[in-house]
Amino acid sequence: MQSPYPALTAEEAAALIRHDQVIGFSGFTPAGAAKVIPPAIAAKARLEHAAGRDFKVGVITGASTGPSLDGELARADAIKFRTPYQSDKDLRASINAGRTQFFDMHLSLLPQYVRYGFLGELDWAIVEAADVSADGKILLTTSVGASPTFLSQAHKILIEVNRHHPKELLGFHDIYELKNPPNRRPIPLVNPEDRIGTQRVWVDPKKIVGIVASNHPDEVRNFTLLNDNTRKIGQNVAGFLAAELKSGRIPKSFLPIQSGVGNVANAVLGALGEHPDIPRFQMYSEVIQDSVIDLLKADRVSFVSGVSLTLTHPVLRDIYTNLEDYQGRLLLRPQEIANNPEIIRRLGIISINTALEADIFGNVNSTHVLGQAMMNGIGGSGDFTRNAYISIFTCPSTAKDGNISAIVPMCSHIDHSEHSVQVLVTEHGVADLRGKAPRERAALVIGNCVDPSYRDLLQTYFKLTENGHTPQSFRSAFAFHEKFLETGNMLDATF
Amino acid sequence: MQSPYPALTAEEAAALIRHDQVIGFSGFTPAGAAKVIPPAIAAKARLEHAAGRDFKVGVITGASTGPSLDGELARADAIKFRTPYQSDKDLRASINAGRTQFFDMHLSLLPQYVRYGFLGELDWAIVEAADVSADGKILLTTSVGASPTFLSQAHKILIEVNRHHPKELLGFHDIYELKNPPNRRPIPLVNPEDRIGTQRVWVDPKKIVGIVASNHPDEVRNFTLLNDNTRKIGQNVAGFLAAELKSGRIPKSFLPIQSGVGNVANAVLGALGEHPDIPRFQMYSEVIQDSVIDLLKADRVSFVSGVSLTLTHPVLRDIYTNLEDYQGRLLLRPQEIANNPEIIRRLGIISINTALEADIFGNVNSTHVLGQAMMNGIGGSGDFTRNAYISIFTCPSTAKDGNISAIVPMCSHIDHSEHSVQVLVTEHGVADLRGKAPRERAALVIGNCVDPSYRDLLQTYFKLTENGHTPQSFRSAFAFHEKFLETGNMLDATF
Numbered sequence: 001m002q003s004p005y006p007a008l009t010a011e012e013a014a015a016l017i018r019h020d021q022v023i024g025f026s027g028f029t030p031a032g033a034a035k036v037i038p039p040a041i042a043a044k045a046r047l048e049h050a051a052g053r054d055f056k057v058g059v060i061t062g063a064s065t066g067p068s069l070d071g072e073l074a075r076a077d078a079i080k081f082r083t084p085y086q087s088d089k090d091l092r093a094s095i096n097a098g099r100t101q102f103f104d105m106h107l108s109l110l111p112q113y114v115r116y117g118f119l120g121e122l123d124w125a126i127v128e129a130a131d132v133s134a135d136g137k138i139l140l141t142t143s144v145g146a147s148p149t150f151l152s153q154a155h156k157i158l159i160e161v162n163r164h165h166p167k168e169l170l171g172f173h174d175i176y177e178l179k180n181p182p183n184r185r186p187i188p189l190v191n192p193e194d195r196i197g198t199q200r201v202w203v204d205p206k207k208i209v210g211i212v213a214s215n216h217p218d219e220v221r222n223f224t225l226l227n228d229n230t231r232k233i234g235q236n237v238a239g240f241l242a243a244e245l246k247s248g249r250i251p252k253s254f255l256p257i258q259s260g261v262g263n264v265a266n267a268v269l270g271a272l273g274e275h276p277d278i279p280r281f282q283m284y285s286e287v288i289q290d291s292v293i294d295l296l297k298a299d300r301v302s303f304v305s306g307v308s309l310t311l312t313h314p315v316l317r318d319i320y321t322n323l324e325d326y327q328g329r330l331l332l333r334p335q336e337i338a339n340n341p342e343i344i345r346r347l348g349i350i351s352i353n354t355a356l357e358a359d360i361f362g363n364v365n366s367t368h369v370l371g372q373a374m375m376n377g378i379g380g381s382g383d384f385t386r387n388a389y390i391s392i393f394t395c396p397s398t399a400k401d402g403n404i405s406a407i408v409p410m411c412s413h414i415d416h417s418e419h420s421v422q423v424l425v426t427e428h429g430v431a432d433l434r435g436k437a438p439r440e441r442a443a444l445v446i447g448n449c450v451d452p453s454y455r456d457l458l459q460t461y462f463k464l465t466e467n468g469h470t471p472q473s474f475r476s477a478f479a480f481h482e483k484f485l486e487t488g489n490m491l492d493a494t495f
Numbered sequence: 496m497q498s499p500y501p502a503l504t505a506e507e508a509a510a511l512i513r514h515d516q517v518i519g520f521s522g523f524t525p526a527g528a529a530k531v532i533p534p535a536i537a538a539k540a541r542l543e544h545a546a547g548r549d550f551k552v553g554v555i556t557g558a559s560t561g562p563s564l565d566g567e568l569a570r571a572d573a574i575k576f577r578t579p580y581q582s583d584k585d586l587r588a589s590i591n592a593g594r595t596q597f598f599d600m601h602l603s604l605l606p607q608y609v610r611y612g613f614l615g616e617l618d619w620a621i622v623e624a625a626d627v628s629a630d631g632k633i634l635l636t637t638s639v640g641a642s643p644t645f646l647s648q649a650h651k652i653l654i655e656v657n658r659h660h661p662k663e664l665l666g667f668h669d670i671y672e673l674k675n676p677p678n679r680r681p682i683p684l685v686n687p688e689d690r691i692g693t694q695r696v697w698v699d700p701k702k703i704v705g706i707v708a709s710n711h712p713d714e715v716r717n718f719t720l721l722n723d724n725t726r727k728i729g730q731n732v733a734g735f736l737a738a739e740l741k742s743g744r745i746p747k748s749f750l751p752i753q754s755g756v757g758n759v760a761n762a763v764l765g766a767l768g769e770h771p772d773i774p775r776f777q778m779y780s781e782v783i784q785d786s787v788i789d790l791l792k793a794d795r796v797s798f799v800s801g802v803s804l805t806l807t808h809p810v811l812r813d814i815y816t817n818l819e820d821y822q823g824r825l826l827l828r829p830q831e832i833a834n835n836p837e838i839i840r841r842l843g844i845i846s847i848n849t850a851l852e853a854d855i856f857g858n859v860n861s862t863h864v865l866g867q868a869m870m871n872g873i874g875g876s877g878d879f880t881r882n883a884y885i886s887i888f889t890c891p892s893t894a895k896d897g898n899i900s901a902i903v904p905m906c907s908h909i910d911h912s913e914h915s916v917q918v919l920v921t922e923h924g925v926a927d928l929r930g931k932a933p934r935e936r937a938a939l940v941i942g943n944c945v946d947p948s949y950r951d952l953l954q955t956y957f958k959l960t961e962n963g964h965t966p967q968s969f970r971s972a973f974a975f976h977e978k979f980l981e982t983g984n985m986l987d988a989t990f
Contacts, residue, residue, distance in 0.1 A: 081932070181841070184843065346680070368964070368965060372966060372967050414912055415914070419599065434613045436598060485969075
């Protein structure tokens, strides 16, 4: 059948975008991100700027994207505001210099923020697809993210049909969009494997302004290899969960796992897969990395639900050549469903996320380096952590060859308060903070998780002031950070 | 019909309680709190201590209670640990001195923490009731709180049958207990008025060890009267919501309101009731105070769902003499349902809570005075705020005759991160922080909400360091707090 949509070049598509418009781009990690129109918009921005004209657009995505989107647009200084998450070095620099206004938010909230009109009108949805039917049914690729909402809310739609992704992806997505209050109803999902929606996103075909053909792989990078510390963290998490299972505080059938992104997350999944006392389990997670596919193949994970297939090229190629092996075992959902508090609390998810920094009272910083510089954003960590059956945060106890302690007297920025952090795990051990008062938590964190080189220092800080429910010293709360800025080593801190 | 349960005196009941046991008491605010057995336990504790024996118990409640519970037990030094919330001055002193281990938590999580076994075994439920049937159906009184869970989970039950409360309360409660994962199902509530459970709590009558008769009113105190500042805060909130309604960002039918506790909350409700552009509305809230009853009577509120009827004596007496007027307009629920993220997000609640302290970037401290001393606890503020359609925090811009600015460079304790705080309101104005980066937020908060006497100081702090996504100075972040401790006036702060 003839496509009813105009075929455009990326440049023709970019020519349609005007200064100050707001765009919702597909992409949740580099997986499924728009890849050919964004560089053309960046090129247009450069020409406009060279001609002395303003050209910046509001950029909304599912989460982070690839270098062709955030990187290109940031280097062209074409981003007016950005939300909800990013991980690009050039965009990060622009944000931290105050050139790009970045609004960090819980990923589950982004779609409803758009639908409620809190981010203004959405002029465009620019979405990568594996296929588009004449009646407006869009087959997404390796991520769902917030694309269903962008497609339903945007005034106009541009589609990148990327033939790198096979049309046989049909059946790997479960598209369900929430209604706005007062018309919202219970989300009918009671098991990670449940299908509640459609296989494709249905849009009004009249909104589709054009199609740009492309053939580009996802821009997913390899993660760094595991080391002894990350392996120990993984083993500590697995050991803790096995003990909870044995005690009966986790049901015998086990509970679905959510695991964050990065090499600590990979180590944790590896350790769960290897632990003899942990049964075959389901995952109800967000980003699906290579390590999850390993566990699916080994039949240690029976089913995985997520928002994106963020896989390295060989692993994704292998899946694409054996797609039938994964039907019924792997499902991609909108971030509004994957990260939804309703579902996370109902299913009893065990959440495992990485802390950038934690303090002795169990608060966690997930976003800011030394309290000021945005790293990536809070992502889905808050959605999962707050609503988990058991919420676990992991981190190596030190960074920069021991010059930084990841555990400090007071976090330099707090994204997850003491109320949300149930268990803290480093390579040294586990602090189970459930039901513990702040002074008890400090003793557990210092005793079990802190690197031995920092234990005395943190103990000294804690003893400085024994006043109050949460003993703190305003003068010394940031002594670790101040000393690091001064000498490059937190071990030099004095109180 | 003859009661099948042994009639006990309070002292006989207290004699059954042993050192180190854990008790779940009814009470969510002083409303419906156990009132006669706790003082008898306190008396027993004093006798045991005088005899040189240890006697302390774990005390779990719905939220705060009355002086006969927290006050008596704290003064007798009989509390080993306490969760999830309190507001008693003697207990507060014990917590801040480190004598009582207090675990502050989101109120919606308390029941599942008990069911999951995270707080250990629950030896006793001690619950106030208006009636108990021979087959174990318990009619609760002015609060539901966590009592259904205490009654289902405790090994043994003691009931205070308080004839101050009429048996005609039957029909004012909706009792629904969640199953644990993996057996939890969607909560079938789609409108604040929906009934989803039973009118009474059903227990195994064999667990009821005895009944203590009582006749005591709830120990609810009057709140302080409104002043010009609280009235202005109320008007600012009402004006903001009316403008949102006009803009179409709130649906025409309006949305259910949650309002916190205290005189600012009373002022806000009063202002919503008086505003000509705000339609008659429903409330899906937690603590129902006198001001809500005024709005029900004036037919400005059509229906209110809450956890407790925390009313002054004349108002409760008036309700009890006209109960039929309130049937179908007023319903009490377990805190696990009233505060549930699933329901709050589904219904699209507009949450209005009070901040103890806020910072220029939109973080909020709800719990700690000067970062160290626990005031009451986070209560339900986090449950509502995180999941609200629009979350609003209110506070008077200053305290202690202007010597304290409620808005500081950095909160001394963070309970609600920037991600959860959408709108900040003081008597001076409204800062709408939705979609705004930290630097933009700081400009709005300083410009619209800060007291004029503190504006230059906060502007100076903000200009100190223009580095990073969130400009902060480790050296000066707590300059306001340090100066207050030194001179008694934050206006003396220098950077």
